[in-house]
Amino acid sequence: MINVPRGTQDLLPGETEKWQYVEEKFKALCHTYNYHEIRTPIFEHTELFQRGVGDTTDIVQKEMYTFTDRGERSLTLRPEGTASVVRSFVQHKLFGHPTQPTKLFYIGPMFRYERPQQGRMRQFVQFGVEALGSADPAIDAEVIGLAMNLYRSLGLKSLKLVINSLGDVESRNNHRHALVEHFKPHIHEFCSDCQIRLEKNPLRILDCKKDKDHPAMQTAPSILDYLNDESQAYFAQVKSYLDHMGIDYVVDKNLVRGLDYYNHTAFEIMSDADGFGAITTLSGGGRYNGLVEDLGGPETPGIGFALSVERLLMALDAEKIDLPIDQALDxxxxxxxxxxxxxxxxxxxxxxxxxxxxxxxxxxxxxxxxxxxxxxxxxxxxxxxxxxxxxxxxxxxxxxxxxxxxxxxxxxxxxxxxxxxxxxxx
Missing domain, CATH: 3.40.50.800 (Anticodon-binding domain)
Known part of the structure; x- marks a missing residue:
């Protein structure tokens, strides 16, 4: 007997109907928000993720499924959706369309080689949205609102929205210098990955799972103390829009997200439901001004988020929510x-x-x-x-x-x- 590879799963009748239900809910909600579906290849040139996701990230260094095809090209099964969407946005010159921002959504399988556990598979399905072409803080709030709206529309109540600002380039550079100075005296006590990150991308140290309890983590300089006036004003506007929308949030100065392309707004939505598990994150996203330029396009601001369908279904189970699925024959x-x-x-x-x-x-x-x-x-x-x-x-x-x-x-x-x-x- 041949079984499925480790970290993958078969979805059988009785279970697929739940997936279809939440997929249709997501599509309908995106339609309400005027987001349009985009479909990109399951594999891309490896360089796309090295440049787009960042070669200092765990995804690129440890988790990608990369192979060489018969033409000696290095290809990678996509580990996330944003880089592919932005690549397509640049390649097809969507920035030239008269209607901006370009508002897109996607649904599809992603692949990461990591230790399988409940809600974290090596092949998993992401829903995601990307809004490209606007630097208005209101669209940051719109994207966050869309994500919250999806969870609420499915009946979830034990939700926690955590937000932070990573600032603009100037703010990040000042914070980067402060982090290097802070961690340098202790870096020999950290894992080998963090020792490499110190000079390449010290912000990644704050996202380390191995050293999260190190005393130096608790006293690390906060990005919020290094935001310049422009970044502070931007973050204040985002929070103000969320207040007007009636969306509760908590500011977490240590929220940095796991990908290199983020700046300004970063956010995660978590489940507080009993029995959901130690890893509480349901989805996350943020602003990525600069990514379009990194991938060969014109200066174009962007923001988006992605969520795991597997973890969404886990949250529904944790809150004992039965989806209204009619499986009866006519x-x-x-x-x-x-x-x-x-x-x-x-x-x-x-x-x-x-x-x-x-x-x-x-x-x-x-x-x-x-x-x-x-x-x-x-x-x-x-x-x-x-x-x-x-x-x-x-x-x-x-x-x-x-x-x-x-x-x-x-x-x-x-x-x-x-x-x-x-x-x-x-």
């Missing part, structure tokens, strides 16, 4: 007798052509067993066709909720079944 055709069985094939085909969800027996079951199958499939109506009904050119339709039964002509079965399903009389 109808099930029960046929007895050779001629009736043949006619049933035609009836089923015609009902499906009319958009009615029906099924029938394909295993030669007896009459009672067919009714049991209809019951297991939660059929709303059972359509009975025997030799007597066939002779009269009718079917007997039983409402499985009320037990009511009536005959309707085969010639008008599609029209009359639609009326029954919609709650009217045939």
């Amino acid at each position: 109808g099930y055709v029960v046929a007895m007798g050779d001629n009736a069985v043949k006619k049933a094939v035609e009836i089923v085909y015609n009902l499906r052509q009319a958009g009615i969800q029906v099924d029938k027996d394909y295993q030669g079951k007896k009459f009672k067993a067919q009714f049991k199958a209809a019951d297991r499939l939660k059929a709303k109506f059972v359509i009975v066709l025997g030799e007597d009904e066939l002779a009269k050119q009718v079917v007997s339709v039983k409402d499985m909720t009320t037990g009511d039964q009536q005959e309707i002509p085969i010639a008008s079965i599609a029209t009359e079944m639609k009326q029954l399903i919609q709650g009217g009389k045939a």
Whole structure:
């Protein structure tokens, strides 16, 4: 027997319906916010993620699935969505469209080689949005609001929004220098990764999971103390918009996010639900002014977020939220007798052509067993066709909720079944 690779999973009927439900919820919400879907390749040139995500990040250094193809090109299964979206934005010159900002969303599998655990798989599915072309703090609040709205629309209540500002280039450079000076005397006590990060990207030290409890972490300089006037004003506007929208938040000076391209607004949404697990983050994102230029495009500000579908479903389970998924069939055709069985094939085909969800027996079951199958499939109506009904050119339709039964002509079965399903009389 061959099993799925470690860190991947099969989604079986009964579970896929939950995924379909939240996917449709996300698409509908993005439509409300005027975001449009973009689909990018599952693999890209490795250089895209080295430049876009950052070669000092754990993703690039340790977690990417990279391979060389037959043309000796280095390709990588995408570990996240933003770099691919921005690459497409630049390649197809979407910055030249008259309507700006360009507001996009995506849904798709991502791949990271990390230790599998609950809610963290090596293949996982992300929802994400990207808004490119606006430096207005209001769109930061819009993106955060969209993410919060999705969780709330699914019934989640134990949510915590954490925000921070990483400042502009000047603020980050000043903070970077302060971090180097702060950590340098203690860096030999930190992990090897942090020792490399000290000069390359000291901000990454604050995101280290191994050394998070080191005393020097608790006293590290806060980026908020190094924000220049412009960055402070920008962050204040974002918070003001969130206040006006009635969205509660907590400012966390240590929130830096795991990717190099972030600046100004950074945020994470967490679950406070009992039993959700030690890793509480549901989603995160932020502003990435400069990424478009890094990937060969014109100066274009951007902001976005991504969330894991796996962790979203975990949060729903933790809060014991059952999604309103209707898995019942509209109808099930029960046929007895050779001629009736043949006619049933035609009836089923015609009902499906009319958009009615029906099924029938394909295993030669007896009459009672067919009714049991209809019951297991939660059929709303059972359509009975025997030799007597066939002779009269009718079917007997039983409402499985009320037990009511009536005959309707085969010639008008599609029209009359639609009326029954919609709650009217045939």
